[in-house]
Amino acid sequence: MKSMRPVWCPIIAAVAVAVTACGAVQADVGGVSGEPAIGPIPKVDSYDDLRFPLDSYHQTPEQRLSVKRADDVLMRDCLRRYGFDYELPDRTGQPALENRVIGIVDQGLATRYGYKPAGYLDHANSVKEAKSKQASWTPEMMSVLNGEGQSKINGVAVPEGGCSAEARTALGRRLDGKPGDENFVYRLEATAGSLAEQDSRVKAAFAKWSSCMAAAGFDYRDPWQANNDPAFSADVATQREIDTATTDVGCRAQHDVNGIWVAVETAYQEQLMAANAEALRSHRSASAEQLQKSETVLSGH
Numbered sequence: 001m002k003s004m005r006p007v008w009c010p011i012i013a014a015v016a017v018a019v020t021a022c023g024a025v026q027a028d029v030g031g032v033s034g035e036p037a038i039g040p041i042p043k044v045d046s047y048d049d050l051r052f053p054l055d056s057y058h059q060t061p062e063q064r065l066s067v068k069r070a071d072d073v074l075m076r077d078c079l080r081r082y083g084f085d086y087e088l089p090d091r092t093g094q095p096a097l098e099n100r101v102i103g104i105v106d107q108g109l110a111t112r113y114g115y116k117p118a119g120y121l122d123h124a125n126s127v128k129e130a131k132s133k134q135a136s137w138t139p140e141m142m143s144v145l146n147g148e149g150q151s152k153i154n155g156v157a158v159p160e161g162g163c164s165a166e167a168r169t170a171l172g173r174r175l176d177g178k179p180g181d182e183n184f185v186y187r188l189e190a191t192a193g194s195l196a197e198q199d200s201r202v203k204a205a206f207a208k209w210s211s212c213m214a215a216a217g218f219d220y221r222d223p224w225q226a227n228n229d230p231a232f233s234a235d236v237a238t239q240r241e242i243d244t245a246t247t248d249v250g251c252r253a254q255h256d257v258n259g260i261w262v263a264v265e266t267a268y269q270e271q272l273m274a275a276n277a278e279a280l281r282s283h284r285s286a287s288a289e290q291l292q293k294s295e296t297v298l299s300g301h
Contacts, residue, residue, distance in 0.1 A: 035199055036267040044258035045249075046106050050099040052262075053269045054192070057185045057283060063291055065091060070294035071167050073301050075145070078163035082144050082153045090130060101193065102261045103227045105252065110245035114237030115227050121235055171293045172286060179279045180286030188272050196265035197222075205257045212251035218244055223257070 044050060059067070069091055076086040100117065104110055109118055143149035147162030159166045168174075174181040196202050206222045213220055220226040226248050232241040252258050273280060 035201070036264075036271055038201070038263040038267045041256060041259040041263050044102075044105055044262055045253060047099050049258075050101060050105070050262065052101065052189070052266060053273055054185055054189050057280060057287075058182060059287060059291070066298065067171060067173070067290055067294045070171060070297040071173075073297055074167035074170050075163045078159075078166050079141065079144060082140075082156050082158075084138075084141050084144065086141075087135065089134065092126070101189070101265070102258060103223045104245055104249060105258050107246060107249045107253075110249045111242060114241035114245045115232055116235075116237055171297070172289045174286070179283035180290070182287075184279070184283055188276060189269070192265055192268040192272055195268045196261065199264050199268075202261055202264050205255055205260045208255040209248075209251045209257050212254055213247060216247045216251075218247055223248060223252070 042049065069088075072088050072091070076088055079086045104115055112118070137145070139149075140153055143162070144153050144158055145162050145164055147158055147160055147165060149158075151158055161168075172180065175183075177183050177187065197206075209223060210221055213226070218226065220229075226244055229241075229244070232238070232244070234241075237245070
């Protein structure tokens, strides 16, 4: 399972065709200077122990599902103006997978799944099956969806950006990386994570972890090297992957790697939140507006 550290560009429609883009994310890192003081070192040996200050700026899986369904309804209504029948996809929310911000932390799950999150493969397979049952899109439908091609289809003018842009605008959604686009928060989290991993306290913890792993016969410089080892790319964990993952978790516990990592990353998130306070307030307001508009759309259909 690859690290969750990179900035996400979430695909809005997992079953239906949709258009997404990752814009340049505007985040102020000017407020970060030097290594910040950290609070108490937390005990972290399960995913329930992972809590970060920026968590509250994300929509819940249920809220994201509501926005996706409202987006589907608006796209269907738009496509109907051009004589196209768009069947609403049968959406289910993505399962609340473990928080992998610092990689694997749970010994029990490592024993069963190695570095792979429980439930992810089942969800991916269900999405794949749903896509296989979806009717194909004609070039004309794609033109209306994306706003590319002819400016009129079946005698009706195509909105700029197509039906996908029209639906996005109606819900107040953004895809430009600015407040109102969840990638804005992901970028702040990724920045905090990068700063934390360059911090001398985390580097020292990683060095102890690496020595512990080497003593057990596993040669990795840091936890991400083990987590992202191409040898562990199969859908089902091999015994070698499970052995590596369980040793990884044990070495983390022996040297308090998780607690130090979380404490340091929390401190950097707090610095970034202070530097981006106004933008985060704007993001929270925009997110609430998206949810309200989504509820209005869904209540009328």
